[in-house]
Amino acid sequence: MDISSIILPLVEITLAGAIINASVHFVPVGGAPAAMATSTGVGTGTTQLAAGAGFTGLLAAAGMAAQPGIIISNPVHALLIMLSGAVGAMIMLGLTMLIGQLIYVYGVGIVPAADKCDVDPITKDPQSAFITPGTTGHGIPTVCFVSGLIGAALGGIGGGMAYVGLLGLGFTIPAIAGVLAVGFFFMNAVLASYNIGGTIEGFHDPKFKKMPNGVIASTVSSLVAALILIGMSMGL
Amino acid sequence: MSHGGGGHAAELFPENQVLGIGLVLSLIGMYIANFLPEYAMLIGGALTVPACVAGANTTRRVAAYGLGTGVPSIGMVSLGMGTLSALAAVYLPVAMGIDSMATPIIAVVVSLAIGAIVGKLTQNPVGMKVPIIVSSMIKLSLMGALSILGFCTAFAGGFSANVFIPGAIETGMIGLAFIAAGIAILHPFNACLGPNESHRRTMYLAIACGLLAWLVFAISKLDAISTVISAVLWVATYAMFVKMSLNDASDVLYTPELPKKEE
Numbered sequence: 382m383d384i385s386s387i388i389l390p391l392v393e394i395t396l397a398g399a400i401i402n403a404s405v406h407f408v409p410v411g412g413a414p415a416a417m418a419t420s421t422g423v424g425t426g427t428t429q430l431a432a433g434a435g436f437t438g439l440l441a442a443a444g445m446a447a448q449p450g451i452i453i454s455n456p457v458h459a460l461l462i463m464l465s466g467a468v469g470a471m472i473m474l475g476l477t478m479l480i481g482q483l484i485y486v487y488g489v490g491i492v493p494a495a496d497k498c499d500v501d502p503i504t505k506d507p508q509s510a511f512i513t514p515g516t517t518g519h520g521i522p523t524v525c526f527v528s529g530l531i532g533a534a535l536g537g538i539g540g541g542m543a544y545v546g547l548l549g550l551g552f553t554i555p556a557i558a559g560v561l562a563v564g565f566f567f568m569n570a571v572l573a574s575y576n577i578g579g580t581i582e583g584f585h586d587p588k589f590k591k592m593p594n595g596v597i598a599s600t601v602s603s604l605v606a607a608l609i610l611i612g613m614s615m616g617l
Numbered sequence: 618m619s620h621g622g623g624g625h626a627a628e629l630f631p632e633n634q635v636l637g638i639g640l641v642l643s644l645i646g647m648y649i650a651n652f653l654p655e656y657a658m659l660i661g662g663a664l665t666v667p668a669c670v671a672g673a674n675t676t677r678r679v680a681a682y683g684l685g686t687g688v689p690s691i692g693m694v695s696l697g698m699g700t701l702s703a704l705a706a707v708y709l710p711v712a713m714g715i716d717s718m719a720t721p722i723i724a725v726v727v728s729l730a731i732g733a734i735v736g737k738l739t740q741n742p743v744g745m746k747v748p749i750i751v752s753s754m755i756k757l758s759l760m761g762a763l764s765i766l767g768f769c770t771a772f773a774g775g776f777s778a779n780v781f782i783p784g785a786i787e788t789g790m791i792g793l794a795f796i797a798a799g800i801a802i803l804h805p806f807n808a809c810l811g812p813n814e815s816h817r818r819t820m821y822l823a824i825a826c827g828l829l830a831w832l833v834f835a836i837s838k839l840d841a842i843s844t845v846i847s848a849v850l851w852v853a854t855y856a857m858f859v860k861m862s863l864n865d866a867s868d869v870l871y872t873p874e875l876p877k878k879e880e
Contacts, residue, residue: 412687426686426687426689426690427686427690428687428689428690428693429689432693554782554787556786556787556789557704557782560700560704560786560791561700561704563697563792563795564696564697564698564699564700564704564795565701566697567693567694567696567697568694568697568698568701568735571686571690571691571693571694571697572694572735572743575690575739575743575745576743576744578684578685578686578745579685579686593742594742594743594744597742598739598741598742598743601738602734602735602738605730605731605734606731609701609705609727610701610705612708612709612712612713613704613705613708613709613712614708614712615712615713616708616709616710616711616712616713617708617711
């Protein structure tokens with residue numbers, strides 16, 4: 382195995398970890414308060430939501446990588462794998478947010494409103510007038526929805542990139558590459574969720590400014606993971 | 618300090634003692650499973666349960682500080698690091714030309730290293746304000762790796778790469794180990810936290826969850842003896858847990874059926 386075939390996967394896996402971590406910060410997560418419609422976002426934990434989007438992306442990427450005629454070393458094909466991962470993750474998170482929104486609006490009967498901004502940065506609609514007193518926003522306003530889609534796209538690209546890196550290292554059995562990518566994905570998603578520490582509305586949330594810390598942490602941990610993976614690949 | 622709302626309950630079993638028992642027993646289990654493949658599920662599976670219990674015990678300790686992200690996240694990071702370590706332990710001996718007998722030891726070393734690095738990272742750039750986060754991440758990574766490697770070795774009948782890869786990875790069993798062992802590690806405290814959480818009750822549930830994970834593997838391997846033994850033990854511990862929960866509750870009221878028509 383020559384040095385260039387090690388450097389490329391090393392860079393890909395390290396970068397993938399950083400992208401996965403960044404992606405998690407975009408996803409609007411409200412936890413238990415959101416489940417009771419007293420805070421903005423989807424009513425579940427960061428890790429679960431990011432993992433759900435990431436795994437769908439990973440499956441989409443693996444599906445694309447398994448197509449006949451796809452060669453991993455071809456950069457265009459690698460890009461195709463990552464983009465199909467992005468689309469898979471976006472469909473998953475978009476549907477989750479859409480169904481959640483339907484329940485919030487027609488089931489709970491609330492008006493989607495973001496607490497962390499007075500005016501929606503995308504639609505320019507006023508927000509604070511619609512927030513129920515005693516709550517920190519509710520539902521999934523437009524800005525959160527768009528932010529979630531961006532996060533899912535990044536997560537899918539990150540998951541796909543990690544998968545491409547693993548295939549490039551020679552983990553050609555999809556089961557092994559998939560399991561390793563899942564473990565790797567969880568590590569980075571949880572590091573990101575510890576950086577957020579609970580709820581986040583999306584890129585307009587003040588907590589979004591903490592993202593560099595999480596990205597640095599993920600870059601270092603992914604580098605370590607990549608070095609271990611390269612060590613493992615020597616035995617293939 | 619939020620304990621999911623309850624404060625630190627008295628610790629009945631010292632953490633390091635539980636951890637030591639889990640480590641030693643699961644290592645013994647893996648070697649027995651490797652040398653006596655016909656008893657792999659019976660002994661290897663049974664001895665992996667203590668590793669799950671030790672992981673659940675550490676989860677209880679660290680999650681009591683209030684992570685802000687929910688208890689499941691700590692179980693998932695444990696299994697994430699554990700999967701990488703367990704697979705590294707299977708592949709590294711081949712890469713370095715060492716005998717496959719070193720696999721469980723390599724799993725221990727790699728998981729300790731990954732746990733230490735991730736723990737340090739959660740403290741420094743990320744800024745988690747939990748004093749025991751580094752040591753807990755190390756312990757969780759170790760127990761995650763041991764439970765995944767333990768159950769997969771029990772299923773495949775050995776931990777050398779030529780047995781483990783076709784037996785546990787290509788069959789997809791490692792995915793089952795990921796989620797079954799994950800639930801055994803994260804569920805007990807997640808279910809028991811809150812006011813009046815008792816260590817003994819949480820540990821009973823941890824043992825029940827570990828046995829349930831073993832039962833799932835025994836069924837997947839169609840191992841009749843292990844299935845029966847693990848099922849009997851699981852029912853016994855789970856019944857004990859329910860009994861303890863009912864005893865600890867201030868009162869147990871059953872909702873009556875709604876009357877069919879107004880009287």
